[in-house]
Amino acid sequence: MRAKNIGTTLLIIMVVTLLVVLAFHVRIGATADSVAVLKTTGMTCSSCSRKITKALEREKGVAVTEVDVDGGWVIVGYDTKTVQPEKLAQKVSETGFGSNVYAVLTPEEYRQVTGRAIGKSASPSTGCGGCGTKGGCGTQQQN
Secondary structure, X not given: OHHHHHHHHHHHHHHHHHHHHHHHHOOOOOOOOEEEEEEEEOOXXXXXXXXXXXXXXXXXXXXXXXXXXXXXXEEEEEOOOOOOHHXXXXXXXXXXXXXXXXXXXXHHHHHHHHOOOOOOOOOOOOXXXXXXXXXXXXXXXXX
């Protein structure tokens, strides 16, 4: 009977330890209390969009990212307590594109300007234009 109690206690301790370890590895989603509008150059296709989105979403404090390849805009909803807009522009630049902070808005200001909340009903990125940029989609424009 005593051996069964010891085994049960050890099992409970192992489960609790595992849950604690996993809790530290879970990334809690950021809440956007600000929206950075980045003017970005060099984007030509959806591969460029994906590359930028992945880089920004790895950044702690980023809640949502939208990329308008045709217009040259990157819109980032982020937590001001965790990351600053200049750091977001730097992250985009590190992926191989020119990027500068154009404007910083509150989510409410963004909604007033665009008529929608950040991350809702964003227009999809356009298809490839044969970018040929370093790290781009790898296709070449057909003549």
